[in-house]
Amino acid sequence: EGDSADAGASPAAPDPSTDDLVAGGAGAAIDDMGSEATEALAYGGSSSPIPGPTPDGLSPELSPLSSADKPAFKAHARSSLALRSTARDAANPSASWLATPEELLPEFRFWRDIYAKYDKSKVVLHHPRHLGVVYEVVNLSDIDNDPRLTDIERARMRENRVNSRRSDFAAALERLAEGSSSGSEEEIRIKKLFENVFEENKYKRAAEDGVRSQTGQRDKFIAGLARSGRYLGEIESLFSAYGLPRELTRLIFVESMFNLQAVSKTGASGIWQFMPATGKLYLQMNEIVDERNDPIAATHAAARLLRHNYDELGTWPLAVNAYNSGRGRMKQAVAKLGTTDIAKIVRGFESPGYGFASRNF
DSSP, X not given: OOOOSSSSSOSSSSSTTSTTOOTTOSSOOOOOOSSOOOOOOOBTTBOXXXXXXXXXXXXXXXXXXXXXXXXXXXXXXXXXXXXXXXXOOTTOGGGGGGSOOGGGHHHHHHHHHHHHTOOTTEEEEEOSSOTTOEEEEEEOHHHHTOTTSOHHHHHHHHHHHHHHHHHHHHHHXXXXXXXXXXXXXXXXXXXXXXXXXXXXXXXXXXXXXXXXXXXXXXXXXXXXXXXXXXXXXXXXXXXHHTTOOGGGGGHHHHHTTTOTTOBOTTSOBTTTTBOHHHHHHHSOBSSSOBGGGOHHHHHHHHHHHHHHHHHHHOSHHHHHHXXXXXXXXXXXXXXXXXXXOHHHHHHHOOOTTOOHHHHTO
């Protein structure tokens, strides 16, 4: 149930180790958009093509329209972002679930930087389990800004530079694990990064885990904030009508950055990135219609799914995580570990279908 990112494939790519994985969204494929789909222009209140010159010789865009001909506009609710209102109501005790557990602060800080600090020209090389261990932020701006390169050349050069540095750190971890450290400045720096990692054979395990790369999302996040103005106010109103915290509407930024054309490599679609099997539980889907791509219809579906998750799991952190990993898997985690503490589940639940994407959702 839910949109499982790890059950067979991660949301943005089949391999969770790839760097285009965005916070482990439930099928999130934040596709690059050269431009948004062009909307049909309305003339005289009609969506028909713009007619030719008018009898008086004026072009259509200069012809005066009577009040009866002017298109009607519907005023939608403005979002809390547009009103510069904080999403969290600190005076509301029910909002206490929003507080980041201390055990998950490294993860919180990592993803905050990915969304707010680093853009697509920065690739973060890090430990896949201990996100506080960041080996390096690889700067690719010189490649991205070189006008002499084709897109193919640019992509190849980016990949080569990232892989080269990844190999450097993997080799350094191997030397530390074998006790054959050269004492280089880089190895000394890695040792300092691991000072707060308390586990046996930590360098050996880190070498086995590999060095993961994560591309910055700041530029895409800013574009998503701009696009959100079309629908977020209405979506917040719908969530309130369903009795859901409006903070949950921010999941769309993780799922699709409000890209209405977002389609994942695993088949998820729409701003809420419903997988086909889950979408069919809540939405009309056939050869002609796919309501996953209707932002309002899909919002009703997402609200119902999140409410269902909450009713069965009892806490919003579990309900949110289940949106990615599935309600059944969260029930399994609670039963296995004997806790509803999201931090303990993220840290301690082991399952083939509960990988990097789900742990970081």
